[in-house]
Amino acid sequence: MKKRISVLEDDQDLRDMFTILLEGEGYQVETFATVASFNQGLEQNLPDLFILDVRLPDGNGMEVCKLVKSAKETSNIPVIVMSAHRNFDRQISTCTAEAYVAKPFEITSLIGQIRQLLGKN
Numbered sequence: 001m002k003k004r005i006s007v008l009e010d011d012q013d014l015r016d017m018f019t020i021l022l023e024g025e026g027y028q029v030e031t032f033a034t035v036a037s038f039n040q041g042l043e044q045n046l047p048d049l050f051i052l053d054v055r056l057p058d059g060n061g062m063e064v065c066k067l068v069k070s071a072k073e074t075s076n077i078p079v080i081v082m083s084a085h086r087n088f089d090r091q092i093s094t095c096t097a098e099a100y101v102a103k104p105f106e107i108t109s110l111i112g113q114i115r116q117l118l119g120k121n
Contacts, residue, residue, distance in 0.1 A: 002028040003118050006047040008038045008064060009082075010056050018051065025111060035059035046074060049118055052097075054083035065095035078117040080110075 005027050007018045015031040022029045030047065032038035035058050050068060052061035065081055068074045081095060084103035099113045 002026060003049065004028045004030065004045065004047040005049045005051060005114070006038070006041060007031045007051045008035070008056065008061060009051070009053040010034070011053075014053075021107065021111070022114070025114075027114075033057075035064055038064065042074070047077065049114060050074075050077060050079045051114075052079060052081050054081060054085055062095045065097050069096050080113060080117070 003026075005018075005022055007015060007022075007029060009015050009018065009031065010033050012033070015033065019029045019031055030041055030045070032041055035056055050065075052064055052068075054061040056064075061081055061083070065079050068077065068079060078099075079095070079097040080099040080101055081097040082101045082103055082105065098117055101110060101113070
């Protein structure tokens with residue numbers, strides 16, 4: 001069974017890139033452009049990994065991370081937080097994600113982090 005990854009990213013090009021890249025790596029990918037759609041998606045299926053952008057049109061990925069990590073059903077699911085914000089390092093302490101990625105990012109490095117978090121070599 002394929003591992004499922006949920007990506008919360010408002011940029012359509014990045015959502016498309018994540019879908020192509022991660023499906024090519026053998027993952028099942030679900031992408032969301034808003035916090036509202038992400039929350040609806042969580043009601044239907046829980047992923048094996050979350051990738052969350054920080055700046056979103058209807059919320060903040062760090063807040064989503066805190067909610068995910070505080071909920072019993074999702075607290076053990078790994079989270080990768082991404083941001084292009086220059087003060088990103090100050091926001092890190094507000095969320096207990098397993099990994100933090102600054103945009104722009106190196107694709108091979110991101111894939112390596114995903115593999116490590118999902119236990120796939």
